Amino acid sequence: MPERPGSIFTVNSAKIRNFSIIAHIDHGKSTLADRLLEATGTISAREMRDQFLDRMDLERERGITIKAAAVRMRYQANDSQEYLLNLIDTPGHVDFSYEVSRSLAASDGALLIIDAAQGIEAQTLANVYLALENNLEIIPVINKCDLANADPEGVEQEIQEIIGLDASGSIRASAKTGQGIADILETIVTRVPPPSGQLDAPLKMLIFDSWFDPYHGAIVMVRVIDGQLRPGMPIQLMATGKIFEVTRIGVFAPDPTPVNSLSVGEVGFLSANIKNLADAMIGDTITGADNPTPQPFPGFKKIKPMVFSGFYPVEAGQFGQLKEALNKLRLNDASFTFEPESSAALGFGFRLGFLGLLHLEIVKERLEREFGLNLLATAPTVVYRVITTKGEELWVDNPLKLPPWTNIDHLEEPQLRVEIFTPAEYLGNILKLCEEKRGRQLEVRFFPHQKVLAVYELPLNEMVVDFYDSLKSLSRGYASMDYDWIGYRTAPLVQMDLLVNGKAVDALSVIVHKDKAYRWGRELTGRLKEIIPRQMFEVVIQAAIGCRVIARERIPPLRKQVTAKCYGGDITRKRKLLEQQKEGKKKMKQIGQIHIPSEAFLAMFGMRG
DSSP: OOOOOSOOOOOOGGGEEEEEEEEOTTSSHHHHHHHHHHHTTSSOTTTOOSSTTOOSHHHHHHTSOOSOEEEEEEEEOTTSOEEEEEEEEOOOSGGGHHHHHHHHHTOSEEEEEEETTTOOOHHHHHHHHHHHHTTOEEEEEEEOTTSTTOOHHHHHHHIIIIIOOOGGGOEEOBTTTTBTHHHHHHHHHHHSOOOOOOTTSOOEEEEEEEEEETTTEEEEEEEEEESOBOTTOEEEETTTOOEEEOOEEEEESSSEEEOSOBOTTOEEEEEOOOOOGGGSOTTOEEEESSSOOSSOOTTOOOOOOOEEEEEEESSGGGHHHHHHHHHHHHTTOTTOEEEEEEETTTEEEEEEEESSHHHHHHHHHHHHHHHOOOEEEOOOEEOEEEEETTSOEEEESSGGGOOOGGGEEEEEEEEEEEEEEEEGGGHHHHHHHHHHTTOEEEEEEEETTTEEEEEEEEEHHHHTTTHHHHHHHHTTTOOEEEEEEEEEEEEOEEEEEEEETTEEOGGGOEEEEGGGHHHHHHHHHHHHHHHSOOOSSOEEEEEEETTEEEEEEEEOOOOOOTTTTOOSSOHHHHHHHHHHHHHHHHHHHHHOOOOOOHHHHHGGGGOOO
């Protein structure tokens, strides 16, 4: 986006209001942001487009926010004072909960958007808890009040009884029609506190987002906690200790606009010839290299991938293009990892790590759409902790990397705390689903208007397959969920291999719970039987744990009618031809190659636990 020349006026920090918008998916967060930009005159009617802050096509198509954004608005309040409102937009999916927490940490208040027709959902609760942890002033906004089935009074009661917030000051609005927008702006000015910080203290800034620009390197979005930033200053990134010199600073209003300085409470961007986006990690603290702050901003942690999958080009000649595409995409998304790997069945590819299943889908779709690749993704797996008989600790994200089972003392799998918010009529089906997924019930709470919150401890590897789809199906789309990381738990896990005519297909090896191995083996071998086309020789598909076969399917061979030309005579002539055919098929089975279609690998995505 082109930069606007000039500099934004400076303002007293007492006239700054930094706020975020938090909401469940599809509760109107992006639409409300559009109305705020219009009402403050930040963008004209000619410049306006739906979901203005969502700059990616995928964000618009899916209706979610993937990358955080920030925009500065000037607002003339009813007290005749002019205020600077910094809207820090947050990602809208549970996979990006850490990014949401850092965006909230950069704010002083939050608009809590709740759909007047749907009420409170799981992600609403999770985001409210994050906001409360950051001591934010929360302003409830009941959106979509123009709908015929809107129930704002019921939503107010839910806010008080479920969340525990005072709903008497909630604002009834409609982002679509513009109802309540003026009240929201005035409430932000009166209720959100101004930023606290000291101008004469050492520079301290929080990174809440970053991306890569081909001309300027990494562009870093920051909130100034203490001190003042000017171009030409040497800065230090506290997580890595690296030092850079600031080349330019600016704000988004909404276009990139250079400024002379960023002071206490201001939100803007900087560039400092940072060539690697991994150096500017979200949540890190930036300080002055000459006069560093003694303590970094709390809450920083390195993002670790939770879900892994192998990406292979369908056409072997696209391996080089895939490598180049991953390097380019990582410039703008440092939260996924990749390393080369090879498979006897699929050839050369890469092992990628993601924050979650949505993150996996987004990266795969961007690679295919933006770089013209045709990719095959193997079944998603998680990271297991392996404790060997010698007491060594190993981290394994691929079944093929497991040491010999005679050297393994036990395996540990990652666990999540899952909160499911659902209408009471679907509770029975959901509890059954959680039990099937080896869940351990922690709590079930009933609320007014037939709403129920079920809290379970669930293994992550049970959720990466089809848990979310099953949840939506069993609840007719009404249930919502949110999850948080707990840790690792010991479990009786085994490695199940798929054999085709006695040869293991490495890409289809999987780690499963011992009690579910038989069911998984039966289902997968059955699916492969339907997918693999018939050959001129017999194909035997087996699921095995070690040397023990637990499931078997047989694909009969295609048979040529070699006796068709025999129209009489001695029966021994027909038998001789059939014996020759039998011997030929036996030799063919020994040397024949079986092509396994890509659908066989995709079949793992639909496996039910």
